[in-house]
Amino acid sequence: MSLQEFWDYLVLGVMLGSLYAVIAIGYTLVYGVLQLINFAHSEVFMLGAYGSLIVLQLVSPGDNPSALASIGFVALAMAGSALFGGVTAYGLEKVAYRPLRRRGAPRLIFLITAIGASFFLYNLAGKLFGRDPLPLPEMYDNHTVFSLFGAGVNITQMLQFATAVVMMVALDLLVTRTKLGKGIRAVAQDAEVAGLMGVDIDKVISRTFIIGGVLGGVAGFLFANLNQVSYTMGFIPGITAFAAAVVGGIGNIRGAMFGGILIGIVETMTVPLLGDEWRSVSAMVVLILVLMFRPMGILGERVGRAA
Amino acid sequence: MSTTTELQKDAGTAGTSEETLLELKSMRVFYGAIEAIKGIDLTVRKGEIVALLGGNGAGKTTTLRTVSGMLQPRHGEVLLRGERIDGIKSHELVRFGIGHVPEGRRVFSTMTVRENLEMGAYRFSSVDMAEMDRVFTLFPRLAERRAQQAGTLSGGEQQMLAIGRALMGKPELLLLDEPSMGLAPLIVQQIFEIIEEINKQGTTVLLVEQNATQALGLANRGYVLETGEVAMSGPAADLLADNRIRAAYLGEGAA
Numbered sequence: 431m432s433l434q435e436f437w438d439y440l441v442l443g444v445m446l447g448s449l450y451a452v453i454a455i456g457y458t459l460v461y462g463v464l465q466l467i468n469f470a471h472s473e474v475f476m477l478g479a480y481g482s483l484i485v486l487q488l489v490s491p492g493d494n495p496s497a498l499a500s501i502g503f504v505a506l507a508m509a510g511s512a513l514f515g516g517v518t519a520y521g522l523e524k525v526a527y528r529p530l531r532r533r534g535a536p537r538l539i540f541l542i543t544a545i546g547a548s549f550f551l552y553n554l555a556g557k558l559f560g561r562d563p564l565p566l567p568e569m570y571d572n573h574t575v576f577s578l579f580g581a582g583v584n585i586t587q588m589l590q591f592a593t594a595v596v597m598m599v600a601l602d603l604l605v606t607r608t609k610l611g612k613g614i615r616a617v618a619q620d621a622e623v624a625g626l627m628g629v630d631i632d633k634v635i636s637r638t639f640i641i642g643g644v645l646g647g648v649a650g651f652l653f654a655n656l657n658q659v660s661y662t663m664g665f666i667p668g669i670t671a672f673a674a675a676v677v678g679g680i681g682n683i684r685g686a687m688f689g690g691i692l693i694g695i696v697e698t699m700t701v702p703l704l705g706d707e708w709r710s711v712s713a714m715v716v717l718i719l720v721l722m723f724r725p726m727g728i729l730g731e732r733v734g735r736a737a
Numbered sequence: 738m739s740t741t742t743e744l745q746k747d748a749g750t751a752g753t754s755e756e757t758l759l760e761l762k763s764m765r766v767f768y769g770a771i772e773a774i775k776g777i778d779l780t781v782r783k784g785e786i787v788a789l790l791g792g793n794g795a796g797k798t799t800t801l802r803t804v805s806g807m808l809q810p811r812h813g814e815v816l817l818r819g820e821r822i823d824g825i826k827s828h829e830l831v832r833f834g835i836g837h838v839p840e841g842r843r844v845f846s847t848m849t850v851r852e853n854l855e856m857g858a859y860r861f862s863s864v865d866m867a868e869m870d871r872v873f874t875l876f877p878r879l880a881e882r883r884a885q886q887a888g889t890l891s892g893g894e895q896q897m898l899a900i901g902r903a904l905m906g907k908p909e910l911l912l913l914d915e916p917s918m919g920l921a922p923l924i925v926q927q928i929f930e931i932i933e934e935i936n937k938q939g940t941t942v943l944l945v946e947q948n949a950t951q952a953l954g955l956a957n958r959g960y961v962l963e964t965g966e967v968a969m970s971g972p973a974a975d976l977l978a979d980n981r982i983r984a985a986y987l988g989e990g991a992a
Contacts, residue, residue, distance in 0.1 A: 609859070616845055616856050623843045626805060628831040628860030628906065 431702050437579035439698050445587050447694020448594035452649040453671035454678065454686035455601060456519075456642035462618035462681045463638045465537070466527065469544040471646055472668020473551035474518045478647025479654035479663060480559055481514025482507035486567045500570035504589065507569065507651055515647015516640045522547055523639040528632070548664075556661035563660035566651075590652045597645055598687055604641070605683060614638055618681065666710065670697070673717040679727025688729060692716065756783040757819070758910055758941050759804065764813035764823075766796075766803050773799045775965040776813065781910065786932070786942040788952040788973065791962035792985075797945040798840050800962070801912045804943070805837040806830040817910070831860045836908025840915050840945075842899040846888030850879050853887050853898055857905030864905070872901040875931055893924035897931070904935065911935065913944045917951065929955055953977045 431439075453475055460468040491503045526547045530540055574582040605611035613634045616624035621631050653667060670693060678689025693713045700712040720728060759781040766774035774796045781787045789797050802808045804815060806827035815823040817833055825833075845853050854872060858864045873880035876897040882890060887898055896916055903911060913932065917925040929951055936942050946952035953959050953973040961969040961982065969976065976982050 612848075612852065612856060613859065615848065616859075619845050619847065620843055622807060622827075623839060623845075624856075625807070625827040626831065626837045626839065627856045627902070628828050629856075630828050 434580050435702055438581040439702055440695065441578050441581040441583065442587075443695035443698030444691060445591045445694070446698055447674075447691035448591050448598075449649050449652055449690070450667070450671045450674045450694050451687040451690025452594050452597055452645050453667060454675040454690045455598070455683060456646040457672050457675040458678070458680055458683055458686040459614070459638050459642045461675070462683075463614060463621075463635050464527065464531075464540070466540045467544065467672070467680075468522070468642075469541070469668075469672075470522055470526070470547040470551060471519075471642065471672075472664030473548050473555070474515050474522070474643050474646040474664075475650040475653070475668060476552060476555060476661065476664035477518045478511035478515035478643075478650030479659045480555060480650075481510040481512075481647060482651035482654065483559075483564060483566055483659045484514075485510030486569065491567055491569050494571065495569070497570075503569035507566070507655075508593070508648055511647040511651035512644045513647070515643040515645070515650065517643070518551070519639040519643025519646065520636060522643075523636055528635075552661050552664065559659075559661060561661060563658040563663075565658050566654050586655055590656065593648065593652060597648065601641070601645065602683065610634070610637060670710065670713050673713055676727055677717055677720045679729040682727065682729045685727055685729035689727070692728075757781070758783045758785075758817065759943065760814075760816040760819075761800070761804070762814040762816065764800075764803065764810045764815060766799055766808055767811050773965055774803070774810070777960075777962070777965070777967050779960055779967065779970075781941060781943050783909075783941055784936075784939070785958065786936050786944060786956045788949075788956035788959040789943060789945045789962065790947075790949045790952060790959055790976075790982075791968075792947075794964070795962040796965040797962055798914055799965075801837065801914050801943070801945055805835050805912055807837075831906050831908075834907070834909035835912065836903035836906050836910070837912045838899045838903045838914060838916065841918070842892075842895045844887040844890070844895050844898050844902070847886060849884055849886055850890070850898055851883045853902050854879075854905050857902035860906055865907075868905055868907065872904055875904075875934065876901055893920050893928070896920060896924075896928055900928075900931070900935075904940075908940060910941045910943065913942060915945055915947060917946065917948045925951065949982065950977070 453471070456471045456474065457468060460466055485506050486503065489503065489506060491499065495503065526543050527540065530543060570585055572585050574584045575588055576583055605614060613624065613629045616627065616629055617631055617634045625631055654663070671690060674689035674693040675686045677692060678685025678687070693716060696716050697709045697713050700708045704712070724730065757780055761777055761779040763776045763778060764774055765772060765776050777800065789800060791797050799808065803810055806825050810823050814821055822830060822833060845856060848856065854869055855864050858868065878894055879897055879901055882894065887895065890898060900916065916928050916932065920928065925948070932942060932944065933955055944952055944956060953976055956973040958971065959973050959976045960967055961976070969979065969982065
């Protein structure tokens with residue numbers, strides 16, 4: 431691998447990783463407050479992508495939109511994905527998980543419910559939206575904007591990375607600085623005592639799902655913008671992002687960001703070194719290695735940690 | 738129970754009024770099919786310190802948890818200022834002026850001291866800085882460590898933080914569950930002095946303790962629970978003088 435190739439793939443890896451990081455946050459947030467691996471989060475991601483597709487089909491950007499119109503289309507698509515992602519996650523909590531919580535169901539039941547919800551949602555999407563992958567309508571004329579260490583970065587990649595970073599910074603501020611964030615951390619550490627402080631646990635859990643859902647939904651849009659929209663698109667990125675959350679230390683938000691970027695780089699670097707077919711394998715190898723030597727994940731220590 | 742005695746003279750202790758703040762009326766609490774509290778009556782008057790004593794499994798903690806809404810009674814009533822509060826969830830009950838310092842302190846260990854105190858004021862739209870200053874005056878150690886993570890504090894400091902956190906919610910009734918547990922005698926002494934000070938500043942206290950001598954030394958009145966029932970109750974001085982109490986809880990052999 432030449433140095434130039436190294437830079438090319440590193441830039442690509444960081445960008446893909448930023449997407450994994452945003453999805454991983456959704457897993458880690460929910461795990462924090464419920465100790466639940468929300469396997470249906472991959473479907474939140476998928477439905478977010480459909481949200482942007484539906485909005486774009488409604489407004490149908492024609493050929494060669496002006497720069498201003500392009501920004502508008504991107505904003506609308508993003509809003510559509512955020513709405514779909516947020517509503518799906520909210521609904522999941524309300525319909526699937528809350529009744530189990532009321533009855534004090536064992537962990538395993540939550541997990542099976544999550545897997546069931548995932549099956550239900552992606553089959554429903556296949557039925558509603560058709561089973562053929564669809565590209566997002568073009569919102570702007572994609573071209574290389576600048577180069578980073580000689581690696582060309584185009585608008586789509588820039589949009590993806592910038593959005594992911596903005597979302598991560600916003601989330602970090604929300605969790606560390608706001609009252610809701612403090613409530614989320616308190617519920618993650620000790621829900622019962624958080625209740626004694628006046629934290630409405632149901633409300634905090636519901637909002638946590640919405641936040642994770644919005645992030646996951648927008649990630650779905652960004653992913654679809656690079657690839658295509660399909661009802662099965664959630665599975666692989668979902669599992670990979672889940673691995674990233676575990677690598678970083680599940681429950682730890684900055685850990686999820688770190689794990690996402692790490693897995694993104696490893697996966698992408700695998701392509702020139704071993705070939706494209708080894709991508710997902712290498713991500714899982716990282717997961718296994720981390721679990722062997724640091725079972726609590728790289729940044730370890732779960733429980734409502736922001737830092 | 739045949740050993741049940743009423744030592745009910747009038748507790749005409751200074752600083753307390755006749756106004757009832759908390760009242761439990763034949764309250765029964767179950768864990769599944771197991772009856773943990775078998776119908777107890779208990780009164781806490783405004784301004785008092787009331788000690789709730791008894792051995793392990795007597796139902797002390799269960800009683801406190803029921804008062805603060807973490808558990809619901811299956812029968813009977815919980816009244817605060819004459820108003821029914823059973824059935825209300827704990828996060829809503831804080832607004833009624835109940836503060837609960839749980840057993841084992843349970844501070845938010847990865848939050849700083851300051852953040853823990855802010856959590857205590859969660860029910861208010863903003864944190865009352867004057868209240869925080871008052872907590873820091875009561876516990877100068879916490880002021881020194883305000884930026885430190887709560888998990889790095891010593892046991893005594895964590896207990897202080899747990900009490901300070903409850904005070905941030907400006908409770909009228911403070912429920913304290915075994916504040917002396919696992920602490921060195923000198924620290925226990927400090928904690929009890931602070932509880933007395935908090936009470937003097939106008940907060941009514943319901944104190945659960947295994948450490949009966951110290952609790953009764955502080956309290957106006959006391960209740961002794963045995964397997965979910967009130968075995969004895971009365972002014973603290975009378976309970977301290979009672980032979981059976983001395984035998985059972987103060988570690989004296991005399992029967």
